Amino acid sequence: MINFLGSLRVLCNAQVRFVVIGGAAASAHGLPHLTYDLDICYDRSRDNIERLVSALDPLHPRLRGVVNHLPFRLDAATIANGMNFTLSTDLGDIDLFGEVSGIGGYEEAKTSSVNLVLYGLECAVLSLDGLIRSKRAAARPKDLLTLPEIEALREIGTQVKPELGPVGIQNHESVRGKRSEPGPSD
């Protein structure tokens, strides 16, 4: 279970640089599949890792799928020394990815993303093309199961709204909050 609004708000308010990937990204594009967590690809620069830690720390992050008595503290050093983390937090399960299969790190994920307004917040979300590339590269059975639908979704977008290009069908919603990408002054 994941509180999307709460999680995205926390990350955006802390001006964490991230791209929404995985099932939540696919759902935001319109794929009617169930997912239980929020997957993000985060920028591994030092300042962003510190923002990420500050944002998540009040949510009491702990590693998911390990026995509780194992010591774990999500701090900047832990993230810098690792890459991907599957976390349970007070707002639900949030997975942090330093790299995405078939895409690369944050910069590549950002280049392969579209800006969508989610709960009034402008967020970078992996594009349908990006999702297709990552799922082809990951090639796990669960990825390959959703691939035909994502490819169909991309094609539907180009057929129904050709003026938008291959970005799918995104209906308008106004921005109320901060962007996930800090401006040059940050």
Add this chain to the structure above:
Amino acid sequence: MTREERDKLIRLISSPPPGSKIAAAKEFGADLTLLVSTLELTPTERLERLADAQEFVREWQAAMKTSAHD
């Protein structure tokens, strides 16, 4: 999505062009009719619908657990 776009979407899903990705997905077994309603929503509404589905599953699992103990 406008009414014309919706109609076009329904036509595409009902009779996808041979050799298209839409036809391939249909052949694969995907129920593309579910896309009609999700594509009418905003991205936020899609995530809200997903959250509702998560909640339904959670309640269902809780009910199953309770009935198993009865």
